[in-house]
Amino acid sequence: MKIAFIGLGNMGGPMALNLLKAGHTLSAFDLSKAACDKFAADGLPIAASAVTTVADAEVVVSMLPASAHVEGLYLGSNGQPGILDSIAPGTLVIDSSTIAAATSRKVAEAAAKRGVSMIDAPVSGGTGGAIAGTLTFMVGGSAADLERARPVLEKMGTNIFHAGEAGAGQTAKICNNMLLGVLMIGTSEAIALGVANGLDPKVLSEIMRRSSGGNWALEKYNPLPGVMETSPASRNYAGGFGTDLMLKDLGLAQENAAAVRASTPLGGLARNLYAAHSLAGHGALDFSSVIKLVQAPKG
Numbered sequence: 001m002k003i004a005f006i007g008l009g010n011m012g013g014p015m016a017l018n019l020l021k022a023g024h025t026l027s028a029f030d031l032s033k034a035a036c037d038k039f040a041a042d043g044l045p046i047a048a049s050a051v052t053t054v055a056d057a058e059v060v061v062s063m064l065p066a067s068a069h070v071e072g073l074y075l076g077s078n079g080q081p082g083i084l085d086s087i088a089p090g091t092l093v094i095d096s097s098t099i100a101a102a103t104s105r106k107v108a109e110a111a112a113k114r115g116v117s118m119i120d121a122p123v124s125g126g127t128g129g130a131i132a133g134t135l136t137f138m139v140g141g142s143a144a145d146l147e148r149a150r151p152v153l154e155k156m157g158t159n160i161f162h163a164g165e166a167g168a169g170q171t172a173k174i175c176n177n178m179l180l181g182v183l184m185i186g187t188s189e190a191i192a193l194g195v196a197n198g199l200d201p202k203v204l205s206e207i208m209r210r211s212s213g214g215n216w217a218l219e220k221y222n223p224l225p226g227v228m229e230t231s232p233a234s235r236n237y238a239g240g241f242g243t244d245l246m247l248k249d250l251g252l253a254q255e256n257a258a259a260v261r262a263s264t265p266l267g268g269l270a271r272n273l274y275a276a277h278s279l280a281g282h283g284a285l286d287f288s289s290v291i292k293l294v295q296a297p298k299g
């Protein structure tokens with residue numbers, strides 16, 4: 001299958017490589033030359049522009065930071081046309097970025113007017129899942145479009161859920177990430193409390209992992225450096241899922257909660273804590289660095 005892949009960041013790059021390894025014909029692009037060079041070195045064919053990638057593509061996949069990037073890419077911005085004008089009718093578009101459900105619906109409606117099918121398919125599983133091809137996809141769109149996308153999604157993930165119509169994948173994703181944001185802060189607090197009492201963080205983490213406090217952060221993503229070799233904490237919080245991306249998702253959850261008059265007090269508090277952490281200069285670090293807010297100073 002000929003696949004255009006746009007957005008080669010921490011997630012998109014490894015996802016595109018998995019499609020390449022599965023035998024698909026790829027044409028990839030990122031606005032960042034460094035990102036293009038990094039994945040070109042792994043054998044990913046890089047196109048000159050986003051418009052060039054979609055020429056002849058049967059499937060287009062995008063993995064961009066936020067709503068404005070996705071809307072700008074497909075519908076255009078600052079007087080520049082979007083790539084939707086260059087995508088042939090009958091093509092399937094899979095947007096895996098985490099963005100506002102309203103933006104997903106807006107772009108999907110514009111695509112449908114051009115005879116292009118689009119699903120929102122945000123993911124969970126982190127960079128480890130992107131590399132291993134074990135992501136969870138939460139899909140919004142028609143069941144028929146999901147079945148068309150399935151052979152492509154299966155090369156990048158192991159769990160594929162149909163959340164509902166266009167935008168529903170995004171709604172499921174922000175519910176999940178609101179919970180993750182809260183969990184990471186709670187886990188950080190518990191570890192910091194134990195360490196302040198002289199406990200060994202590895203022993204404490206293992207006790208909680210196997211007890212009623214067990215959760216994904218303790219299982220796969222311990223926030224304290226040195227506890228878990230594979231977690232971003234142990235590489236100075238580089239790569240992974242940026243604090244500013246978590247802040248964006250918690251903002252989307254709060255906007256959504258306001259729109260449907262839902263009560264999300266811990267989600268609101270979590271958004272404010274990640275905002276404070278970002279303002280302190282940690283926006284580019286992995287979100288698990290939020291433990292710095294509750295850690296005792298060293299020395």
Ligand code: NAD
Nearest residue numbers: 007009010011012030031032065069097098126127240241
């Ligand atoms: P990232 O910042 O590492 O990568 C995004 C890439 O998009 C960058 O390389 C950027 O240059 C590129 N880009 C931006 N606008 C572009 C455009 N118009 N055309 C081409 N390229 C463009 O982000 P990421 O961590 O890969 O996350 C991508 C999305 O996946 C986000 O919505 C994020 O919330 C979501 N997500 C991330 C993780 C994670 O663990 N990192 C997990 C699940 C979901």
